[in-house]
Amino acid sequence: MKRYLKRHIYLPQDHGSWVFILSPLLIGAFAGRTFRAATAYLFVAAMCAFLIRQPITVAFKIWSGRRAAAELPVAQFWIMFYGAIAFAALVGLVFAGYGYILYLAVPGAPVFAWHLWLVSKRAERRQINVEVVATGVLALSAPAAYWVGVQDYNPTGWRLWLFAWLQSSASIVYAYLRLAQREMKRDKAEAMTPADWRKLGFRALLYTSFNVVLTIGAGAFGLIPFGTFAPFLLQWLETVWGVSRPAVGWNPIRIGVRQLIVSTLWTVLFILVWR
Numbered sequence: 300m301k302r303y304l305k306r307h308i309y310l311p312q313d314h315g316s317w318v319f320i321l322s323p324l325l326i327g328a329f330a331g332r333t334f335r336a337a338t339a340y341l342f343v344a345a346m347c348a349f350l351i352r353q354p355i356t357v358a359f360k361i362w363s364g365r366r367a368a369a370e371l372p373v374a375q376f377w378i379m380f381y382g383a384i385a386f387a388a389l390v391g392l393v394f395a396g397y398g399y400i401l402y403l404a405v406p407g408a409p410v411f412a413w414h415l416w417l418v419s420k421r422a423e424r425r426q427i428n429v430e431v432v433a434t435g436v437l438a439l440s441a442p443a444a445y446w447v448g449v450q451d452y453n454p455t456g457w458r459l460w461l462f463a464w465l466q467s468s469a470s471i472v473y474a475y476l477r478l479a480q481r482e483m484k485r486d487k488a489e490a491m492t493p494a495d496w497r498k499l500g501f502r503a504l505l506y507t508s509f510n511v512v513l514t515i516g517a518g519a520f521g522l523i524p525f526g527t528f529a530p531f532l533l534q535w536l537e538t539v540w541g542v543s544r545p546a547v548g549w550n551p552i553r554i555g556v557r558q559l560i561v562s563t564l565w566t567v568l569f570i571l572v573w574r
Contacts, residue, residue: 308370309377311353315474315555319434320349322566323441323463329570330441330459331448338447340391341400345440347385348404352411354378359418397447403439410436427475434467458523462514462569466534469506470562473538476503477554480545488547500542507535526572530565537561 303309311317324345328338354377360366361374392400410433417423441463442456479499480488497504510531518525546554 303373303376305370305373308354308357308373309350311350315558316349318470318559318562318566319437319467320345320440322467322562323438323460324444325566326463326569326573327441327444327446327456327459328448330455330573331445332574333448333450335395335447335450337392337395337397338444340388340395341397341440341443341447344385344388344392345443347381347388348407349437351378351381351385352414354381355411356415356418356423359415363419363421365421392447399452400443400446403443406439407436425475427471430471431468434471435464438463438467459573462523462527465506465510465513466531466562466565466569469503469510469534469538470558472506473503473534473541474554474558476500477541477546477549477558478551480541480547481549481551481554483545483547485547488545491545493543496542496545500538503538504542507531507538511535524573527569529572530568533568534561534565 324342328334328342331338354374357366358371358374358378361368361371389401392398410429414423414429414433417426417429423429438460441459445456445459446452476499480496483491491499511528514523514528514531517523518527
C-alpha cells in the first residue's frame with residue numbers, strides 16, 4: 300500500500316487552489332442556511348472532482364513522456380478511488396432529488412480538457428486565463444450548495460456563483476502580480492517608480508475595483524445585501540497595499556500564506572454579511 304501513498308499524485312501540488320473549491324462550497328451552504336444529508340453528498344462529490352484532476356494530470360504527463368511509466372498504476376488507483384467515491388455521492392444526490400445539480404458539472408469538461416491539452420504540450424504553467432476560467436467552474440459549487448440548502452432552484456444561487464468567481468478571479472490575478480514582483484531583479488526593481496508599479500498592477504487593481512463598484516451599486520439598488528461590498532473592499536485594500544509594497548525577493552510561501560489569510564477572511568466576511 301505504501302507505493303500508492305505518493306502525495307504528488309493524490310493531492311494537488313498548487314496548494315493555494317484549495318480555497319477556490321472550499322470557499323464557494325461554504326458560501327453556498329451557509330447562504331442556504333440548512334445542512335442536509337444531500338449537503339454532505341455534494342461536499343464529497345465536489346471535493347473528489349477537485350482531487351481527481353491531480354492523478355488524471357499525472358497520467359497525461361506519463362502518456363506524454365514527461366513522467367516515469369512506473370507511476371501510472373498509482374495514478375490509475377487514485378483515479379478509480381476518487382471516481383468511485385464521487386459516483387456514490389452523486390447517486391446520493393440524485394436519490395435525494397437533486398439530480399439537476401449534475402448539469403453544473405458540464406462546463407467543467409471542456410475546461411479540464413483544455414488544461415489536459417496544455418499538459419500534453421508542456422504549456423500548463425502560468426496560464427492565468429485558464430486558471431480564471433477554471434475558478435469559474437469551481438465557483439459553481441456555490442449555487443449547488445445553496446440549492447440543496449433551500450431545497451429548490453433559486454436564481455439567487457447564480458448571484459453567489461458570480462461573486463465567488465469575481466473574488467477568485469481577482470485573487471488569481473493578484474497572486475500573479477505578487478509573483479511577478481517577487482521575480483523582478485533587484486536593480487530593475489530599484490529603478491521602478493510608483494507609476495511603474497501601478498502600471499504593473501493595473502489588471503489586479505482593475506479587477507478588485509470593479510468588484511467593489513459592482514457590489515456597492517447592486518447593494519444600493521437592493522439586489523443584494525448592502526454589506527456585500529465589505530469583503531470585496533478588504534480584497535481591494537490588500538491589492539492597493541500589494542501594489543505600493545512590491546514583493547521583491549519574497550519567499551513564495553510568504554505570498555501564498557498571505558493570500559490564504561485574505562481569502563479566508565473574505566469568505567468569512569461574505570458569509571456574515573450575506574446572512
